[in-house]
Amino acid sequence: MAPDTDPTGPRLAALATLLADETRAAFCLALLDGRAWTAGELARHARVAPSTASEHLGRLVAGGLLTEERQGRHRYLRIAGPAVAHLVEDLAAHAEPSGEPPRTLRAAGASHALARGRTCYDHLAGRLGLALTDALTDRGLLSQDTGFALTDRGLDWFREQGIGLERTGRRPLVRPCLDWTERKPHLAGVAGAALCRHLLASGWCVRIGSGRAVKVTDDGELALRERLGIDPGILR
Amino acid sequence: MAPDTDPTGPRLAALATLLADETRAAFCLALLDGRAWTAGELARHARVAPSTASEHLGRLVAGGLLTEERQGRHRYLRIAGPAVAHLVEDLAAHAEPSGEPPRTLRAAGASHALARGRTCYDHLAGRLGLALTDALTDRGLLSQDTGFALTDRGLDWFREQGIGLERTGRRPLVRPCLDWTERKPHLAGVAGAALCRHLLASGWCVRIGSGRAVKVTDDGELALRERLGIDPGILR
DNA sequence: GGGACGTTTCGGCGGGGACCGTACGGTGTC
DNA sequence: GACACCGTACGGTCCCCGCCGAAACGTCCC
Structure with a gap:
């Protein structure tokens, strides 16, 4: 029986929490293209205010899922590495129920x-x-x-x-x-x-x-x- | 650019939400032994009230992470399948920062x-x-x-x-x-x-x-x- | 210097959810 | 049938957190 003080549970929950928000999930999925996005681009992509995006990005960076690179007035963000990309991919694959055709023409x-x-x-x-x-x-x-x-x-x-x-x-x-x-x-x-x-x-x-x-x-x-x-x- | 109406984000977030709680995470980690636990056992393991555990288990079953089997007055729960087990394992591996020695003697x-x-x-x-x-x-x-x-x-x-x-x-x-x-x-x-x-x-x-x-x-x-x-x- | 722009900080609002105690229904035992 | 036991439904509380707008900071460009 695992000891009740096993620190793995809280850490697992903390990691999952980072992806347990629609906005943060949208950020990570967008960043799966492997390139760097600015904070503003991500905010517009997820349709949230820049201030909201800033908070989310701070948490994702602090949690080790993203890395940032400041250049002038821009903040470039990318997935922290192949392991993180793999994790997000894997989770996304599980989240997708089955082949569901897109609805809108643009989509x-x-x-x-x-x-x-x-x-x-x-x-x-x-x-x-x-x-x-x-x-x-x-x-x-x-x-x-x-x-x-x-x-x-x-x-x-x-x-x-x-x-x-x-x-x-x-x-x-x-x-x-x-x-x-x-x-x-x-x-x-x-x-x-x-x-x-x-x-x-x-x-x-x-x-x-x-x-x-x-x-x-x-x-x-x-x-x-x-x-x-x-x-x-x-x-x- | 992914369409803003991409339904993957919300689904990914919903899946992550299931593991984004310490109690539910503890349940899933305990169930990684591959066997069936009763609702009460899981509640005691995670140190929460039976009623609390019942709610969490309902969500985990509804979300497809666990399956249940009723026998008499017991509710047996197990991981829904190898894919789910793999997912939890993977997430737990990422959550663990590095070799950190356990503290208590029992642990x-x-x-x-x-x-x-x-x-x-x-x-x-x-x-x-x-x-x-x-x-x-x-x-x-x-x-x-x-x-x-x-x-x-x-x-x-x-x-x-x-x-x-x-x-x-x-x-x-x-x-x-x-x-x-x-x-x-x-x-x-x-x-x-x-x-x-x-x-x-x-x-x-x-x-x-x-x-x-x-x-x-x-x-x-x-x-x-x-x-x-x-x-x-x-x-x- | 002035102005536009990207980003951050802070205060405040609102909602969701994690938790418990209690009461209740179903099940096995004596 | 009485009783212990397991699990569930419900009401209530509390806190966390996601969101925004306003204001401020830094940068780039003219």
């Missing part, structure tokens, strides 16, 4: 772009992320039969493509990420982040507007078909 | 037993869980180099031991679980649960008292040394 348009491809903190998700993951799996570079791991041939492939896989700290090389639109896992972890950086750096995909949506370029369609046999039609 | 004694071996919902954790995971890894049955997956030899080993690995639904065959005492991942998922069941059924380990602590029996020490080369000294 439908936005969610269509997001469903096609987007960043999920530092890796790719949406149909694009899934297509990459499936292609790696089909070609025997990634094994999902008995877990989730790169094969030896997969390691070679990353090396051939010139995609470095420097392991930093305790972060896993690969990790499945189950996001809340697709219901299948896609590639995350060090390799997922490296692959995302590589596609963006090569100009194979680009960000759309200011959000987390991304789209594959013409060069990208060619490269992905050549190197991974991905049918461009899937990505549209 | 030290209890946490010592828990550190040696315990169930983590349906698989084994603590030094025992870690020793099993490490042994499987050292013998090339489990690969952690490029992800987390059973090897072909690992699949054979489970078969030889007569441990069935029936996959149910979408649950992964293996999954790393990072709990909050050890800082290294141990084996979870279908295989982790099957291994735990096998050890308990074979009498190689038994539960201590009414909690989630387990200890290895003499038979178990022999079997684990023979089959996985585990030094019994590690488990003490």
Whole structure:
């Protein structure tokens, strides 16, 4: 029996409290695009007064979920790290009951772009992320039969493509990420982040507007078909 | 940019709210032993009035985190499933700042037993869980180099031991679980649960008292040394 | 310097929820 | 049937916290 003075309960509750508010949850979800937002942008996004946002952001930073960077009169905020991003993603995946179609046209348009491809903190998700993951799996570079791991041939492939896989700290090389639109896992972890950086750096995909949506370029369609046999039609 | 009417935020907040209370968090952590507790037991454990516990349990059940089973005048409660257990574990792991030694002697004694071996919902954790995971890894049955997956030899080993690995639904065959005492991942998922069941059924380990602590029996020490080369000294 | 802008601090309001005690219904036991 | 026991419904209290507006501070630009 756990001792009644187990400090884990209060700490778990404190952590959950940070995400237990609609405004703070909206902040964290928005920041899942992996980039830095200003306090004002977040306030407008969540439709609350700047003063309200300021308080919330103070708590999220104090709680270690976000980090801040002051530049002049701006306060830039981002998710504190991959572990936090993973946590929020995981929680969001559990919160989503099932496939529920969006209602408004604008939401439908936005969610269509997001469903096609987007960043999920530092890796790719949406149909694009899934297509990459499936292609790696089909070609025997990634094994999902008995877990989730790169094969030896997969390691070679990353090396051939010139995609470095420097392991930093305790972060896993690969990790499945189950996001809340697709219901299948896609590639995350060090390799997922490296692959995302590589596609963006090569100009194979680009960000759309200011959000987390991304789209594959013409060069990208060619490269992905050549190197991974991905049918461009899937990505549209 | 995510639409402002994205329903994910409110749902995420609602889910987090369920764990954002010390009493409810204590309930969920206690139930992580994987067994059913009565409402009264949980109330005493968390030091709240029965009526208070009843309200909390109602919310947790309504929110899908717990399931209930009525038997006579008792109300038995358990974690709703592996996904929920995983979620709570994950959150608890993030909530724990770092290795902080317990203060009271009773807590030290209890946490010592828990550190040696315990169930983590349906698989084994603590030094025992870690020793099993490490042994499987050292013998090339489990690969952690490029992800987390059973090897072909690992699949054979489970078969030889007569441990069935029936996959149910979408649950992964293996999954790393990072709990909050050890800082290294141990084996979870279908295989982790099957291994735990096998050890308990074979009498190689038994539960201590009414909690989630387990200890290895003499038979178990022999079997684990023979089959996985585990030094019994590690488990003490 | 002046003015626009981003952000923070503070006071105050309002609502939700965590808690308890009490009373009550259902269940098992003598 | 009387009694202990487990769980629940209800009323009431208290406190926390999410929100805003107003005012102030710092920064950037002209």
